[in-house]
Amino acid sequence: MVRMRGFGELEAVVMDRVWDHDGPVTVRDLFDELREARPIAYTTVMSTMDNLHRKGWLARERDGKAYRYTAVASREEYSARLMREALAEAGDAEAVLSHFVASMDGDQAEALRAVLDKFAGGRPS
Amino acid sequence: MTAALVLLGYAAVAAWCGPVLLAPLTSGGTSVRPGLAAWLSAMASALLSAALSMAFTIQVAVANWPALTQALCREVAGKMCTPQVYQSALYPAGVAIAAVAVVLAALLALWRYGRRTQRAVARTRLHARTALLAGRALPGTGAVVLNDPRPAAYCVAGRPAAIVVTSGALAVLDQPQLGAVLAHERAHLAGRHHLLATVTRGLSAAFPRVPLFAEGTGQVSRLAELAADDAAARAAGRWALVTALLAIATGMAVPGTTVPGTALAAAAFAVPARVERLLSPPGRGTVAVSGLALGLVSGVLILLPVLLAAVARA
Numbered sequence: 001m002v003r004m005r006g007f008g009e010l011e012a013v014v015m016d017r018v019w020d021h022d023g024p025v026t027v028r029d030l031f032d033e034l035r036e037a038r039p040i041a042y043t044t045v046m047s048t049m050d051n052l053h054r055k056g057w058l059a060r061e062r063d064g065k066a067y068r069y070t071a072v073a074s075r076e077e078y079s080a081r082l083m084r085e086a087l088a089e090a091g092d093a094e095a096v097l098s099h100f101v102a103s104m105d106g107d108q109a110e111a112l113r114a115v116l117d118k119f120a121g122g123r124p125s
Numbered sequence: 126m127t128a129a130l131v132l133l134g135y136a137a138v139a140a141w142c143g144p145v146l147l148a149p150l151t152s153g154g155t156s157v158r159p160g161l162a163a164w165l166s167a168m169a170s171a172l173l174s175a176a177l178s179m180a181f182t183i184q185v186a187v188a189n190w191p192a193l194t195q196a197l198c199r200e201v202a203g204k205m206c207t208p209q210v211y212q213s214a215l216y217p218a219g220v221a222i223a224a225v226a227v228v229l230a231a232l233l234a235l236w237r238y239g240r241r242t243q244r245a246v247a248r249t250r251l252h253a254r255t256a257l258l259a260g261r262a263l264p265g266t267g268a269v270v271l272n273d274p275r276p277a278a279y280c281v282a283g284r285p286a287a288i289v290v291t292s293g294a295l296a297v298l299d300q301p302q303l304g305a306v307l308a309h310e311r312a313h314l315a316g317r318h319h320l321l322a323t324v325t326r327g328l329s330a331a332f333p334r335v336p337l338f339a340e341g342t343g344q345v346s347r348l349a350e351l352a353a354d355d356a357a358a359r360a361a362g363r364w365a366l367v368t369a370l371l372a373i374a375t376g377m378a379v380p381g382t383t384v385p386g387t388a389l390a391a392a393a394f395a396v397p398a399r400v401e402r403l404l405s406p407p408g409r410g411t412v413a414v415s416g417l418a419l420g421l422v423s424g425v426l427i428l429l430p431v432l433l434a435a436v437a438r439a
Contacts, residue, residue, distance in 0.1 A: 008257060008285070015258045057258065078259035079271045085252060086279055086289070095248035096322045098313040098353070100278040100306050104374040108397050112371050115404065116379065 010048050015057060019075045024061075024068035126185065126196040128437035132178035135433055139171040139426070140332075144340040150419060151344060154351045154398070155407045159419035161321070161348045164341050166423035168328060171337055174430035179231065181434075186224065194220045234331040241330035245323050253283025260289060266307055270295065276373045280310035282319035297378045302369035305361035312356030318349040354403060363403050370400060 017030055031045045049069055052058040060067040086097055104112070147167060151160035185193045194217045198206040210216055260269025268288040276294040281287050288310045290303075298306065313319070325342040332338050357366050368379040407415075 008254070012258050012262075016261075075259050076272065078255055079273060082252065082256055082259065082271060082289070083273045083275070083277075083291070085248075087275065087277060094244050095252045095281065096245050096319045096326075097249075097252070097279045097281050098310065098318060098322075098349070100309055101370050101374050104371075104397060109371065109375045112367075112397070112400055113375075113379075116368065116371065 010044070011052055011057075014045070014048050014052060015071070015075075018058065018069060018071050024070045026063075026066045026068055028066065126182075126193065126200050128434060129178045129181040129185075130200055131433055131437045132174045132181070132430060135430065136171045136174035136178065139167060139174065140335050140337040143167040143171065143337040144344075147422070148340070148344065150415075150422065151348065153407075153415075154348065154402050156412050156416035156419060157348050157352045157355060159416040159423070161345060161352070162423045163419045163426070164344050164348070165321070166426040167337060168325070168341055170426040170430055172328075173427075174433070177430055177434050179227075181438075182224075191217070238327040238331035242323055242327040245326065249281055249319065249323075250283040253281045253285070253287040256281065256287040256289050257283075257285070260287070263290060263295075266303075268307060268310075276376050278306045278310065278373060280313050282314065282317075286314050288314070293376070294373055297372040297376060298369060299378075299380070301361060301365040302372060302379075305357045305366040305369045306373070308360035309353045309357035309366070312353040313349065316349065316352060316356075318353070321345050321349055351399065351402065354399065358403060363406075367400055367403050 013034070014030060017033060018025055021029075027042070027046045027049055030049070031040070031042050034040050034045060049058060049060075049067075053060050053067075053069065057072060058069045059072050060069045062068075085095055086099075147163055151163060154160070182193070185196070195211045197220060198211045198216065202210070256269055256271070260271050262268075263270050266288075268290050271289055271291050273291040274293040275291060276297055278288075278290045278294050281289065288307060290306065294306070295303070322342075322345070325338065325345050329335075329338040329342045354366065372379045
């Protein structure tokens with residue numbers, strides 16, 4: 001189940017796993033899980049989780065010799081944040097996003113639907 | 126001094142009257158790339174002209190400040206400009222204050238451009254990064270899915286860039302329609318349309334209320350949309366693209382996406398211009414003529430400041 005996300009792909013895999021756990025996880029926990037799916041070094045997992053901690057995605061607290069990591073926010077919270085930014089009134093959004101289509105007003109949608117119906121009706125199938 | 130004033134005058138005409146000339150030529154979206162080129166050339170032309178004007182003025186000012194103030198006096202006031210005027214202490218002081226004001230205004234514009242652009246790039250990259258980590262990969266597409274009932278699809282530049290589709294969009298799209306949506310977003314990224322948006326928005330922030338930048342930003346974004354539509358229609362078919370637009374815009378599935386015949390008679394209905402263009406595309410001849418005209422306009426716009434500078438200095 002290798003995902004093609006280019007650079008940072010391992011970070012996405014680690015976040016997926018952390019979110020799938022209910023409680024805190026250690027580097028050892030994730031290393032054991034990931035090793036089953038792909039050849040990977042313990043230190044790679046460790047540095048990836050350290051990076052995610054540094055970038056503000058994972059919180060950690062010391063437990064004996066190891067760190068126990070938890071996600072700072074849930075996947076749903078990040079999604080909600082992204083959608084808020086993406087669907088904000090396009091006018092003054094700071095991030096540059098290219099939407100496929102903004103919502104049409106009722107008249108436009110109605111007119112377009114009429115065209116499509118007319119065409120679909122006359123189309124030999 | 127004449128050269129500087131002529132160039133400044135041209136820059137002002139281009140900035141205030143440019144949209145009046147370009148909007149009718151590009152509004153139909155007949156030839157998209159030449160249309161984009163024309164708007165960007167007009168912006169470059171106005172900026173180049175203003176920059177040349179400033180450069181000439183600074184050159185004269187550094188070489189001979191009294192000569193500049195005298196020349197300016199004669200250019201602007203003509204016979205009203207007597208030696209008493211430019212030999213008084215008040216007049217050079219006034220010109221100096223005006224010069225400082227112009228330089229400050231230019232610096233302010235530069236700072237506004239930088240601030241707006243920097244923020245946009247930072248927000249955009251953060252958005253892409255967050256989407257790639259928080260979204261679930263949509264197998265075989267390179268896109269990520271966010272869990273949200275509202276149908277939406279968009280792309281966001283970054284390192285790497287992200288294409289985002291909501292679960293609400295997936296619910297109303299069939300496979301060919303999803304293909305059209307993804308092809309549209311990939312075309313935006315491949316065409317680097319985010320750079321066009323970032324630069325034009327930065328320019329409208331730098332020069333607020335200047336029509337060429339204010340209107341040009343919207344026009345460039347609209348033409349980029351049409352360019353992505355063209356790419357998506359080629360990759361996935363016009364019918365899949367049009368029905369995908371309707372499905373996402375209304376949040377309802379639009380079934381039946383087998384390949385339609387040629388031109389659809391859409392003119393009788395008030396459909397959005399973007400859709401009408403897809404349903405009845407312009408003929409090759411029209412596209413060629415429009416492209417040629419817009420290419421000429423772009424060439425003239427770029428050459429004018431250079432020619433004006435050369436002629437006025439000669």
